[in-house]
Amino acid sequence: MSVAPATVPGMPSDTAVQPSFEELGTPLRDVTFVVVDLETTGGRVADSWITEIGAVKVRGGEVLGELQSLVNPGRPVPAFVARLTGITTAMVATAPPLELVLPSFLEFARDAVLVAHNAPFDVGFLRDACERLGYDWPGYRVVDTVPLARRVVTRDEAPNHKLSTLAALFRARVTPEHRALADARATVDVLHALLERLAPLGVTHLEDLATAADPVPADVRRKRTLADGLPEAPGVYLFRGPGDEVLYVGTSTNIRRRVRSYFTASEKRARITEMLRIAHAVTPVVCATALEAQVRELRLITEHAPRYNRRSKHPERATWVRLTDEPYPRLSVVRDVRHGAEHIGPFTSRRTALAAVEALHDAFALRQCTARLARVSKVAGSPCALAGMGRCSAPCTVTAAPDEAYDDVARAARVALTGDPRRVVEPLAARVGLLASQERFEEAGRVTERLRAFLRAAARAQRLQPVSRCAELVAARPTGAGGWELVVVKHGRLAGTAVTGPHEDPLPVVDALRATAEAVAPPVAPAPACHPEEADLVLDWLEQPGVRLVHVSDPWSWPVRSAAAHVDLARVRAEVGAEPSGQPGDGAGGEGGQVGRHADTMAAC
Structure with a gap:
């Protein structure tokens, strides 16, 4: 067998190395197969029992041993089974019970690969026997000759893939006769014939055989x-x-x-x-x-940006919703995050961002015009249609003094974006309930989607903001081997990582890791100094059980009454009409509770 030269990582690209067979897998000639066949009182494991076990052990085409035994099922053999197999109640009356035969088979098949024709049948009975008698199933690798035959034996050669048909096609030395050992011997010949046909197709190792069909x-x-x-x-x-x-x-x-x-x-x-x-x-x-x-x-x-990867290729296309820093703020869908303004996101699409904007406009009478308005206009503008509908306080018409009513609206919207979102959840949830009671389910679904888009984006921004502002965070998690997995995070970006051994002092490694960690320029929060998905991966790791904070340069927490407590929209209707003190979001539940645990830890550092 010839093997193409391969390039080994870490060596020059022009250095050819011949892989060993061990690297390719286990050659089939070195695999020990135990071909097994069972006879039973019926076809279902639930109400049938084994009456005979036959097995043949082979390796490299050579028979290493055989095992055959009748089994006393403890009940009469049905007449139709006796006619099919020739095994009668009288024959098994003096045979050993399964609890004596099964250990012998398990020892015979130890460290081997099981082979059977229609393997689910035979393996199913063996697994059930182990379970009933208190033996652990050894977890054999199993090869079924039926799908292998379907791969290489055409309908022109054989009308079906029954064992008797295949044995005749391949001129097996033993004719199957519904007796366990004879059928196992016939299956051995069928297996070898199938492997000969599979070899030209590249199936030469055990690992190939597992997927040969x-x-x-x-x-x-x-x-x-x-x-x-x-x-x-x-x-x-x-x-x-x-x-x-x-x-x-x-x-x-x-x-x-x-x-x-x-x-x-x-x-x-x-x-x-x-x-x-x-x-x-x-x-x-x-x-x-x-x-x-x-x-x-x-x-x-x-x-x-590989052409066959579909995700995460263009982080610059992520969108945010900004409450602009203007005398009379408005909502805007943007590509970047700026100082002095509140943001939620990032969104994976502009359509989702616009849905979140619609949810906020449903809850707050924020202006939707794009003109830049002075705090006090010299000339009164004309109110738009939204002002006439009561959905905008029309600050463009103010000429005498600032519009304080609009200031209240903007302040409430700012709180919903950065903290407690109940001012959005409650009116939209009430509307969903009303529409559902009127059986206007499509409209209710659209309102729900807008609310979900807002809550997810607000929760993500509130989660990203503290880690984006944190100049340096060092955390450790115990490994299964008794060591520590260490990470240095700067402004949400993974700046360094290391693993210590089971008997190694981790503190010197922490010091070295901090000294050699990547320098990261501070971003404009809530945007992290990396791909937002990278910050999500880092946060998921930090929030795992067992993680310990070693060093934190800045506070890392977010409000208990945050959007994360409301993301589960299954609870939205239950919250409608509840008093503020009875809101489920008042407790440190969901993601907020996880952060609260870390915040307590940081306070103790």
Whole structure:
């Protein structure tokens, strides 16, 4: 067997290395198979019992041993089963019970790969037997010869894929006769014949056999060697095209295993199959932690904008809703965040941002005109139609003194954006209830979508704002091996990470990490100094149980009565009409409660 040379990460690109068979997987000739067949009193596990077990152990085409035993089911064998198998009640009356036979089979099949024709039937009975008798199921790898036969035996060769039909086609040395050992021997010959047919298709290792029945195009399956030599470690992988351009970026806890999975039937995305056809190489980037891998994936997608990645490629297209810094503020959908104004977001689309604006306009009589108005106009303007509908206090008409009524409206809108959103939730929830009672469900659905768009964006901005303002945050989480996973976060951006060993003092590592961490310029909050999704990943990590704050340069908390307490719209109608003190958002629930826990921790630091 010839193996194409591969490039090993960390070596010069022109250095060819011949992968070993161990890197490719386990050759089928080295795999020990135990081919098993059962006879039972019926076809259902729930009300049937095993009457005979037959098994043949083979490796490299050589028979290593056989096991056969009748089993006393403890009840009569049905007449139709006796006619089919020849096993009668009298034959099994003196046979050993299953509790004596099963341990022998489990020992016989230890460390082997189970093979059966229509494996779900036989394996189902064996698993049930282990459960009833108190044995742990060994977790065998299982190979079913039926789907393998469907892959390589056409209808022109055989009318069906029954064991007797295949045994005749491949001229098996034993004819199946519905007796366990004979059928197992026939299945051995069928298995070897199927493996001979699968070898030209590239199925030469146990790992290939696990997906041999997958309907994967041949040109795609041949490229599975791109996974050869990749590290079995967490990190990021980059599929590259003929010009070394990045086609796709992904992340996994096991790079090699994940890349191999692209060449199996579990990958059903047409665009990924198209990508695999033009991919020439895979570049791995090993990462110390899963968080680092997720962040690196996001940054690489942003940097290269691979054509086969659909998410996170254009952070500059994210939109925000701003309450402008004007004498008479208004709502505006913008691309950037500026000092001196309140923002919510970011939104994934302009349509969602406009829905949130509509929700705010439903709750507050903010002006919707785009003209810049003076605090006191010299000449009164003409009120618009919204003023006539009572949805705007028309500050453009004020000439004598500032419009204090509009100031109250703007102040309430500012509180809803940055803190308690009840002034938006209550009127819109009441409207949803009214529309639903009138069976105007489509309108109620549109109002609900607007409310949801606002709440999600407000909750996200309130979550991002404190971490965006924090100049430096150092946190630690215990690893399963007894060490610590350490991170340095600056203005929401992952600036450094490290992992310590089980007996290593983490404090010197923390000092070194802080000294060598990336320098990050402060952003305009609530926008973080990175892709918003990166800040979300960092916050998700920080909010996990067991995370400890080592150092915080600035307060990290957000209001208990925040939008996060209202995002669950299933509770909106229950909140309608409730007194402010009885609002579910008054407690430190949901995300607010999680932040409150960290805020208490920071106060103690």
